[in-house]
Amino acid sequence: MELEGRWRDLDYLLNRQGNVVGPGFEPGPEIREFLQSDCRVLVVGAGGLGCELLKDLALSGFGCIDVIDMDTIDVSNLNRQFLFRMQDVGQSKANIAAQRIMQRISGVKVTPHHCMIQEKTLDFYEQFHVIVLGLDSLEARRYMNSVACSFLEYDEDGQPDLATVKPMIDGGTEGFKGHARVLIPGITPCFECTLWLFPPQTKFPLCTLAETPRSPAHCIEYAKIILWPKERPDDTFDADCEEHMRWMYDKALARASEFGIQGVTYQLTQGVVKNIIPAIASTNAIVAAQCTLEALKLVTMCSSGLNNYMMYSGTDGVYTLTTPYERDDKCPICSAGVSFDAAPSTTLQELIDMLMKDPDLGKHLSAPSVSYGSTNLYMRGALEQQTRPNLEKPISELVDGDGSVIHINDRQLVAAMKVRLKFGPSNGEMDS
Amino acid sequence: MIRLFSVREKQKKDAAAAANGKTVKQSAGELRLQKDISELDLPKNVSIRFPNGNDKIMNFEITLKPDEGLYKGGAFLFTFAVPTGYPHDPPKVKCVTKVYHPNIDLEGNICLNILREDWKPVLSISAIVYGLTYLFLSPNADDPLNKEAAAMMQQSPAQFERVVSQSVARGCSIGGEFFPAARGDRSG
Numbered sequence: 316m317e318l319e320g321r322w323r324d325l326d327y328l329l330n331r332q333g334n335v336v337g338p339g340f341e342p343g344p345e346i347r348e349f350l351q352s353d354c355r356v357l358v359v360g361a362g363g364l365g366c367e368l369l370k371d372l373a374l375s376g377f378g379c380i381d382v383i384d385m386d387t388i389d390v391s392n393l394n395r396q397f398l399f400r401m402q403d404v405g406q407s408k409a410n411i412a413a414q415r416i417m418q419r420i421s422g423v424k425v426t427p428h429h430c431m432i433q434e435k436t437l438d439f440y441e442q443f444h445v446i447v448l449g450l451d452s453l454e455a456r457r458y459m460n461s462v463a464c465s466f467l468e469y470d471e472d473g474q475p476d477l478a479t480v481k482p483m484i485d486g487g488t489e490g491f492k493g494h495a496r497v498l499i500p501g502i503t504p505c506f507e508c509t510l511w512l513f514p515p516q517t518k519f520p521l522c523t524l525a526e527t528p529r530s531p532a533h534c535i536e537y538a539k540i541i542l543w544p545k546e547r548p549d550d551t552f553d554a555d556c557e558e559h560m561r562w563m564y565d566k567a568l569a570r571a572s573e574f575g576i577q578g579v580t581y582q583l584t585q586g587v588v589k590n591i592i593p594a595i596a597s598t599n600a601i602v603a604a605q606c607t608l609e610a611l612k613l614v615t616m617c618s619s620g621l622n623n624y625m626m627y628s629g630t631d632g633v634y635t636l637t638t639p640y641e642r643d644d645k646c647p648i649c650s651a652g653v654s655f656d657a658a659p660s661t662t663l664q665e666l667i668d669m670l671m672k673d674p675d676l677g678k679h680l681s682a683p684s685v686s687y688g689s690t691n692l693y694m695r696g697a698l699e700q701q702t703r704p705n706l707e708k709p710i711s712e713l714v715d716g717d718g719s720v721i722h723i724n725d726r727q728l729v730a731a732m733k734v735r736l737k738f739g740p741s742n743g744e745m746d747s
Numbered sequence: 748m749i750r751l752f753s754v755r756e757k758q759k760k761d762a763a764a765a766a767n768g769k770t771v772k773q774s775a776g777e778l779r780l781q782k783d784i785s786e787l788d789l790p791k792n793v794s795i796r797f798p799n800g801n802d803k804i805m806n807f808e809i810t811l812k813p814d815e816g817l818y819k820g821g822a823f824l825f826t827f828a829v830p831t832g833y834p835h836d837p838p839k840v841k842c843v844t845k846v847y848h849p850n851i852d853l854e855g856n857i858c859l860n861i862l863r864e865d866w867k868p869v870l871s872i873s874a875i876v877y878g879l880t881y882l883f884l885s886p887n888a889d890d891p892l893n894k895e896a897a898a899m900m901q902q903s904p905a906q907f908e909r910v911v912s913q914s915v916a917r918g919c920s921i922g923g924e925f926f927p928a929a930r931g932d933r934s935g
Contacts, residue, residue: 339750437769438768465772520858521862521863525891526892540856541856647778684781688773689777689802691781691801694785695786724785731779731781
């Protein structure tokens with residue numbers, strides 16, 4: 316049964332004109348219909364942020380939500396991952412989260428996927444209008460970034476083809492700090508454009524760990540990095556295994572007492588080994604709310620969106636700042652790259668010569684190497700000898716066909732340059 | 748801001764999308780590593796091997812034959828495992844040839860700052876190779892990973908020199924631990 320007035324506030328946004336609406340916004344009831352019946356949103360991660368995101372999206376009118384997470388519920392999640400209960404411990408986060416949202420919010424369909432993000436194929440990701448990330452690692456973000464950017468195509472004028480743009484909203488929290496970010500491949504910067512922004516993990520020098528430990532964390536890291544591989548070389552360490560963690564703690568404690576260091580506890584051991592930063596429920600709530608709002612704005616255009624990064628800090632009062640990050644026009648992942656005409660029968664050597672003679676490209680190249688995905692077609696440096704035989708082969712033998720994207724590396728380039736091969740209908744037979 | 752979806756047209760599926768059954772071909776980390784490898788001009792005393800073939804470059808081996816210093820005459824094998832998080836995360840490097848060295852322990856862990864605390868994404872495989880070369884030219888007893896080796900190097904440099912040359916050339920026992928001749932194979 317639909318509660319009366321359930322959509323009143325949403326309808327205010329979607330059924331009326333306004334001064335800050337996005338481009339092409341035409342108010343009307345069909346926008347909510349679209350949101351509830353046709354719009355597909357994927358939430359990546361069903362942890363602290365994920366629970367908030369699912370709840371917010373469902374309550375904001377998104378009717379068809381998918382959620383993917385490989386993790387199972389741990390007892391330590393229960394303080395903030397509010398969709399989970401004691402009896403759910405050990406079960407799939409995605410499955411339980413989906414179940415709970417559907418129990419509590421009528422009219423929403425949540426489809427869970429209990430697997431790794433790498434297990435899904437590109438056509439899985441392609442079906443979504445928008446992807447919202449609630450992740451805790453840069454590695455997973457970079458993976459999702461490659462996924463979103465792999466759909467992107469540019470037209471002849473170097474403008475992104477809007478039908479191939481897969482927008483993502485990224486949320487992130489760390490203690491009292493958080494961010495929300497809008498990634499529209501081809502339009503706003505992707506993760507690789509601004510990779511330098513991510514601070515490195517603090518790591519202790521190995522010799523400090525081995526010889527001059529000064530803090531409890533040094534003792535725990537020592538147990539993890541030095542002692543485990545030495546004393547249990549055949550076991551793969553599993554942070555979720557009680558016995559493994561207990562072993563780590565005992566070793567760290569022994570190490571600490573040897574050096575007169577106070578403060579090694581089981582909890583700290585878990586924290587250091589799993590690299591846990593205390594999660595704050597309110598930070599998750601604030602960041603997820605912003606992300607949901609951005610997703611809503613992006614698909615309905617009821618307001619212009621965040622441009623393009625918002626940071627939040629709750630350490631000292633409440634502070635937010637919005638900054639537009641800039642794209643890297645040479646980004647190897649999201650940049651347009653260049654189209655290059657070549658007959659399929661052109662040999663790799665001829666192709667390299669043509670690239671170097673090209674008035675635009677040639678000036679950036681002195682000694683180019685060429686790769687195609689993971690396949691190293693011709694590499695200078697360490698693989699020169701091994702890849703040299705490819706120089707004589709026609710490119711049609713080396714790549715999949717018309718429109719294949721190869722990467723050119725050269726000392727004069729900061730990063731790999733994308734080149735889209737166009738097999739012109741000119742001379743030479745068309746290869747399949 | 749741009750308008751991405753037309754609500755009225757709903758969603759017209761573009762049949763051109765050739766995503767069927769595919770996954771992402773290559774990690775951004777591998778793409779960056781390709782650049783490193785294509786620019787890796789190794790000095791004569793260093794060689795590289797890709798045991799899994801030319802197109803699987805995330806794991807490789809480097810052999811270093813120091814041409815100067817105490818370790819001259821030896822050959823040392825290092826394994827490199829490059830994570831998909833590269834270059835945000837550094838490669839994992841181990842010295843799998845057993846060596847008596849103040850900054851390398853018996854498990855092959857290496858105390859080289861750019862491999863851990865001072866790693867920066869602007870560094871490259873080439874920088875690590877230079878770092879390793881330097882470590883064999885100038886062992887550093889102030890930051891020991893093998894404490895006994897460091898102590899000997901500081902307290903009796905002549906003895907240290909002698910046992911290192913002997914272990915590298917012919918193999919010998921030092922403090923009850925046998926170090927086979929450093930011939931560039933896995934002896935760790």
